[in-house]
Amino acid sequence: MAKGRAVTIATLGSHCALQVLKGAKDEGFKTLLICEKKRAGLYGRFGFIDSMIQVDSFNEFLRDGIQGKLKKANAVLVPHGTLISQMSSDQIEKISTPVFGNKWILRWEADRALKQRLMEEAGLRTPRPVASKDDIKGLCIVKLHGAAGGKGYYLAWDRQSFEEGASRLVSQNMIKGEQDLYIQEFIRGVPAYLQYFYSPVTKELELLGVDRRYESDIDGIGRIPARQQLGAGSEPSYTVVGNIPLVLRESLLDEVYKMGEAFCRAAERLVKPGMPGPFCLEGVYDSEGRFTTFEFSARIVAGTNLYVDGSPYSGLLYDEPMSMGRRIAREVKIAKKKGRLGDVVT
Ligand code: AMP
Numbered sequence: 001m002a003k004g005r006a007v008t009i010a011t012l013g014s015h016c017a018l019q020v021l022k023g024a025k026d027e028g029f030k031t032l033l034i035c036e037k038k039r040a041g042l043y044g045r046f047g048f049i050d051s052m053i054q055v056d057s058f059n060e061f062l063r064d065g066i067q068g069k070l071k072k073a074n075a076v077l078v079p080h081g082t083l084i085s086q087m088s089s090d091q092i093e094k095i096s097t098p099v100f101g102n103k104w105i106l107r108w109e110a111d112r113a114l115k116q117r118l119m120e121e122a123g124l125r126t127p128r129p130v131a132s133k134d135d136i137k138g139l140c141i142v143k144l145h146g147a148a149g150g151k152g153y154y155l156a157w158d159r160q161s162f163e164e165g166a167s168r169l170v171s172q173n174m175i176k177g178e179q180d181l182y183i184q185e186f187i188r189g190v191p192a193y194l195q196y197f198y199s200p201v202t203k204e205l206e207l208l209g210v211d212r213r214y215e216s217d218i219d220g221i222g223r224i225p226a227r228q229q230l231g232a233g234s235e236p237s238y239t240v241v242g243n244i245p246l247v248l249r250e251s252l253l254d255e256v257y258k259m260g261e262a263f264c265r266a267a268e269r270l271v272k273p274g275m276p277g278p279f280c281l282e283g284v285y286d287s288e289g290r291f292t293t294f295e296f297s298a299r300i301v302a303g304t305n306l307y308v309d310g311s312p313y314s315g316l317l318y319d320e321p322m323s324m325g326r327r328i329a330r331e332v333k334i335a336k337k338k339g340r341l342g343d344v345v346t
Contacts, residue, residue: 006030007076009076010077011033011034015081019305019324022048024328026048027329030073034066040052058082077100110145124262125293127141129184133156138186144169145182152169152237187283192291195324197277197328208304208327209306210246210247211245213243213303215237243305247312252289259281260281276343279299
C-alpha cells in the first residue's frame with residue numbers, strides 16, 4: 001500500500017456493506033463500494049458511501065481494471081460472506097488489493113475438512129463429522145459446502161432419509177450429487193453466534209456481540225400445530241432471513257472468551273498470521289450450558305448488522321457506539337498510525 005496516503009475502506013455491495021462503510025466513515029475514512037448495477041439504487045440512498053464501482057456481476061471483481069481502481073484509491077478491502085460465496089479460495093488468494101484480516105484463513109472456512117481441523121486444534125467441542133451415509137446413527141444435519149446461508153440444509157436419521165434429501169437437492173439443481181454434501185451430528189439445544197474481534201496490535205480479544213439467526217422455515221414451523229405439521233409432509237429448510245439479538249447468561253462469558261482465545265492461538269499455529277480482525281464461533285448451547293461449535297466464520301458475519309449502534313457487549317468496552325464495521329476501521333486507523341498496517345491486512 002502507498003505509505004502516507006489516505007486509506008479508503010472498500011467492500012462488496014451485499015451482506016454487511018452498509019455497516020462496514022458506515023463504521024469506516026465514522027472513523028474518518030473515505031469509503032468505496034463495489035456494487036452490482038441492480039443494487040446501485042439501494043446503496044445510492046446512503047450518504048456515507050463516497051464512491052461506487054458498478055459491475056454487472058461480482059465475477060468481474062478480479063479484473064485488472066477494478067483492482068487498478070482499488071489500488072488508485074489506496075483501498076483496504078473488507079471481506080464478508082458474499083466474497084466467500086461468490087469466489088473460490090484460489091481467486092480470493094489472488095486478490096491484489098490488501099484484504100483486512102487473514103485472507104489465507106478464508107480457505108479454512110470454505111473447506112469443511114480444514115474447518116474441522118482448525119476447530120479441533122483449538123480444542124473446541126465439535127459435532128461428530130459423519131464420514132458416509134452408511135455411518136449415520138441418530139439425528140444428523142446435512143450441509144452444502146461453502147457459505148450458503150443455511151440454504152438447502154436438511155435433517156437425516158438414516159441412509160434412506162439422507163438419499164431422499166440428496167435427490168431433492170439434485171432435482172432443484174442445488175448440488176450435482178451426494179459428494180457435494182457434508183454430514184454432521186445434529187446437536188440439540190439453542191444456536192448462538194459469538195462475534196469476536198482480535199487485535200494483533202493490542203493482542204486483545206474483544207467479544208462485541210452475540211446473535212441468533214432467524215431461519216426460514218425452521219423457525220416458522222412452531223407456528224403450525226403438530227397435526228398440520230405431520231400432514232404437510234415437507235422438509236424444513238434453514239435459510240437465513242435475518243438475525244435476532246441475544247445476550248448470554250453472564251456465567252457463560254468466561255468460557256466464551258477462553259474459546260475465542262484458543263481459536264486465535266490455533267489459527268496462529270496453523271495458518272499464519274492467525275486470526276486478526278473479526279471472526280465468529282457458531283454453535284449450540286445444550287441444557288447443561290455446554291457450547292458445541294459447528295462452524296466458524298473467519299471474517300465479519302452478517303449478525304453484526306444488529307449492532308450498528310453498539311451491542312450490550314461493545315458498550316462494556318467502549319464509551320461510544322462501536323459496531324464491528326467501525327471496530328475494523330478503528331484497527332486500520334491505529335495500525336496505520338503505528339506503522340503496522342502490514343499486521344492487519346494480507
Ligand atoms: P450454518 O449456516 O452452518 O451456520 O447453520 C445454519 C443453521 O443450521 C444454524 O443456525 C443451526 O440452526 C443449524 N445447525 C447447523 N449445524 C448444526 C448442528 N451440528 N447441530 C444443530 N444445528 C445445526
